[in-house]
Each structure stands twice: as C-alpha cells, then as structure tokens.
Amino acid sequence: MSINTIEKLKWRYATKKFDSAKLLPEAKINTLKQAFNLTATSYGLQPLKMIAIHNKTLQKELVPLTMEQQQVADASHVLVLCTETSITSNYIQSYFKKVADTRKTPKEILNPFETFLVESFSEKPDAEVKTWMQKQAYIALGNLLTICAFEEIDACPIEGFDPLAYDEKLQLKEKGLESVLVLAVGYRAKDDTFSKMKKIRRGVDTVVINM
Numbered sequence: 201m202s203i204n205t206i207e208k209l210k211w212r213y214a215t216k217k218f219d220s221a222k223l224l225p226e227a228k229i230n231t232l233k234q235a236f237n238l239t240a241t242s243y244g245l246q247p248l249k250m251i252a253i254h255n256k257t258l259q260k261e262l263v264p265l266t267m268e269q270q271q272v273a274d275a276s277h278v279l280v281l282c283t284e285t286s287i288t289s290n291y292i293q294s295y296f297k298k299v300a301d302t303r304k305t306p307k308e309i310l311n312p313f314e315t316f317l318v319e320s321f322s323e324k325p326d327a328e329v330k331t332w333m334q335k336q337a338y339i340a341l342g343n344l345l346t347i348c349a350f351e352e353i354d355a356c357p358i359e360g361f362d363p364l365a366y367d368e369k370l371q372l373k374e375k376g377l378e379s380v381l382v383l384a385v386g387y388r389a390k391d392d393t394f395s396k397m398k399k400i401r402r403g404v405d406t407v408v409i410n411m
Contacts, residue, residue: 215384218354224276232351251372252278262278285377
C-alpha cells in the first residue's frame with residue numbers, strides 16, 4: 201500500500217460539523233453511487249438499495265429522528281443504506297437471469313447454484329436473512345468510507361437513528377426496503393475541531409497477528 205493511500209485514510213475522520221454552504225458536485229455524488237453499486241456482496245445478490253437525499257427541508261426533518269445529530273441537516277447529501285424486506289425465490293431467480301443475459305452463461309451451468317440458493321434462503325429463518333442483509337450494508341458502508349477518503353469527501357457514518365421512523369418518513373415500506381445505516385457526506389466546516397485531532401488507533405502490531 202502506497203504512502204499516499206495511507207495518508208488519504210489518515211485524512212478521513214467522522215465529520216462532526218459540515219459546512220452547510222458547500223455542496224458536493226454531481227460528479228462526486230455519481231462516484232459514490234457507482235461505488236455503492238460496485239460493492240462486493242455475498243453471492244453477488246446485492247440485497248441493498250441506497251436513498252440519496254439532497255433536500256434541505258427533508259434533511260432538517262430527519263434531525264430529530266437521528267438523535268438530534270445536526271450533521272444530517274448540514275451535510276451536502278445524506279445517504280441512507282437500506283436492505284430488502286425479504287429475499288424471495290423470484291429475487292434470486294431474477295439475479296440468475298441477469299447473469300445469463302449479461303454473460304451468456306448457459307442455464308444448465310447456473311441452475312445448480314440457483315437451486316441451491318433458492319432452497320437455502322427458503323429454509324432460513326427471517327431473522328437470519330435480515331442479519332445477513334444488514335452485514336451486506338456494513339460492507340457497503342466500509343467501501344463508501346474508503347471512496348470518500350480517496351475523493352476527499354467528508355463523511356460521517358451514523359448508526360444512532362430511529363430506523364422505523366426513517367422507514368415511515370421516507371416511505372421505505374412501500375418500496376420494499378428497511379433502513380440500516382445513514383451516511384452524511386459533504387465538506388467539513390473550518391471550525392470542526394475534530395478534523396485537527398490525531399487519530400487514536402491501537403496500532404498495526406497490536407491489531408494484526410502474523411502467522
């Protein structure tokens with residue numbers, strides 16, 4: 201890993217105060233959308249969608265649903281990472297149809313894996329599938345945070361919010377979705393003192409075990 205890569209990651213921090221007057225250019229937002237779409241997911245099923253909010257009125261209304269965290273109001277955009285409410289056999293079959301159409305893979309090659317996944321998910325308890333999907337959302341969040349660092353986009357990942365209230369406010373149930381994570385993105389305010397603080401980490405020698 202190059203020194204420049206490490207410096208980019210050191211530059212990133214959980215932004216506590218955004219400059220509400222500075223907006224991300226559309227090209228930066230498109231990069232984040234593409235990165236979200238390209239995120240690795242288990243089996244490639246992508247049980248995720250992202251709500252990209254750029255509406256100051258709505259953002260202000262989300263503040264009380266986000267433990268009064270002002271970042272969601274001041275950020276350029278607010279990204280809400282959502283999971284599907286369920287993974288049905290039709291959902292899995294549509295994925296394999298896309299594989300066949302895109303790669304021209306013969307159905308006889310895809311059928312065994314498709315059958316395995318349909319049967320496997322049909323046997324899993326709903327709670328287990330929900331947990332699995334939430335894990336995929338965290339993978340996407342990690343990917344977005346890394347892209348933000350490289351693109352010099354300030355970001356604040358947020359778990360402290362009321363998912364049910366978000367779901368109702370954004371009408372996610374009607375879209376077959378449930379909110380899992382919130383990511384406020386934009387540009388740090390000059391007077392955000394946290395931006396100047398040194399990172400506190402345990403250290404490579406402590407967190408990495410070589411075998």
